[in-house]
Amino acid sequence: MIIPFFDATRLVKKTEAETNAAIKRVLNSGKFVLDEEVNKFEKEFSSYIGTTHGIGVNSGTDAIKIALKTLGVGTGDEVITVSNTATPTISAIRELGATPVFVDTDEYFLMDVRKIEAAITRKAKVLLPVHLYGQTADMVEIMKIANKHSLKVVEDCAQATGSKAGDKKAGSFGDLSCFSFYPTKNLGAYGDGGMILTNSKEYATTCRQLRVYGMQETYFANIEGFNSRLDEIQAAILRTKLPTLDSNNERRAFIAHQYLSKIDNPEIELPKIRNGNLHVFHLFVVKISKRESFIDHLKKNSIGFGIHYPFPVHLQKAYEFLGYKNGSLLNTENDSEKIISLPIFPELTDKEIESVIEIINKFKFK
Ligand SMILES: Cc1ncc(COP(=O)(O)O)c(C=O)c1O
Incomplete structure (x- = not known):
């Protein structure tokens, strides 16, 4: 017997009817990017995790980049994170010209909270814990340290959709949190996708602008932004999978x-x-x-x-x-x-x- 590490085709076969119906719905609507399916999925997903705003983006990497940029992170700033992570956690920090500062991991493979304070310098702006392998980092302690040092917190939840610490879900602790819907993830799309969650209306507004060239109004860039949109087909598929x-x-x-x-x-x-x-x-x-x-x-x-x-x-x-x-x-x-x-x-x-x-x-x- 051959036992695969992961086999996406098994789920595809099992859910063929729902997936086809979702794709057809989008095709018939004639709206393919940032429309009704994305809006609905943003609401459904943020409510599932327990935050008030969701901003669909093109990938988990972009979610981290946009979340950090929303907090004003740029050249010369330090972002405290871990080295035991997927490389994109770090490439997102570097895309903004900021410097990752690494904290060693604990017996759970997660950011060792006992070692965070030693890594904080005057350049530190954000704590970026990664909930690796499906387990939430010690967010109660991380939030305490962040408050003590006036740092913001961005959670990398790419591998931990639905995980909890106590009765709160990963992604509901920090100032902003970032999810990936890469196909292998616990909630995976059939292509790329990501989401930023936050309880701050102000941050949500900035994230929404940053994902479409920094525009608040069409053809008028308010701030320098990116192209990082979630498409309607992926959102419609993700809506069938979330339940x-x-x-x-x-x-x-x-x-x-x-x-x-x-x-x-x-x-x-x-x-x-x-x-x-x-x-x-x-x-x-x-x-x-x-x-x-x-x-x-x-x-x-x-x-x-x-x-x-x-x-x-x-x-x-x-x-x-x-x-x-x-x-x-x-x-x-x-x-x-x-x-x-x-x-x-x-x-x-x-x-x-x-x-x-x-x-x-x-x-x-x-
Ligand atoms: C921990 C972690 N952070 C960030 C990412 C980036 O997500 P994406 O591949 O959707 O850009 C991933 C996925 O590879 C990940 O596992």
Whole structure:
């Protein structure tokens, strides 16, 4: 049996009728960009997360860029974030000419709140935690630190749609929060898409201008902006998928529970869930010291896997100029050598889950 790491076609097949109806509705309307479907999806999604405004944009990367620009971030400003993230978190900061400052990660692979204050300089403007793998960072503590130092907070929620810390959803804590609807995400489009959420009317107005060339009125640029629009077909598809997000996240949690309770190979370190968190398991990331040998075992047994991420951003060539070296962020670097992501997506069958567990439990380092 071949067990894929992710297979988008299973959901596509299951939801073909709804998807086709949504696409047809848009085609028949003759409105393809920033119209009724986007407006409705912005309202439905912001209400799902628990904020008052939603601004649909072209991608998660653009969401971060526009959120930061809304806060006035630009050249010379520092944005405090993590290196254990997808590169786009950092490329969005750099697109504005600002400098990312990295905080090491904790035992949950998230921004270590005990290390934030040491990273704050007079140039710091924003704290940008990343809710990686589906788990919310310690937002209560992060908001406290931000308030103490008069910093703004932008949440990168790309991997954590629907996750919670306490009774609040990721994306409802910060000044602005950013989501990605890239197809692999827990709420994925069939193309690119993203959203910025905020409770501030003023920020929402600025974000809306920034996504269309900085225009408030057609053909009149109020501020310097971008082209970052969410299209109607993606919004219509996302509207059909939003009502199933919670049940899909529950299925992910079920798979995670099976792995957590049945993988008992002493070579494997299972992921930890912070007290009070609802983890939505965008990824199921384990640690293993003998990764190469484990990878051979998975390949031999036709089990798909991923590594998120093999190269922490601060050690990538493009970011050498930031001046970080091997040893700058010890947890991040150690984890990057050991982490491996196992298959976890709602359409994985019970038989496949059992098979993954059985094969992993058979792994022995030779
Ligand atoms: C943590 C994180 N931030 C930002 C992004 C960027 O999102 P997008 O690919 O929609 O631009 C991604 C997705 O790759 C991500 O995983």
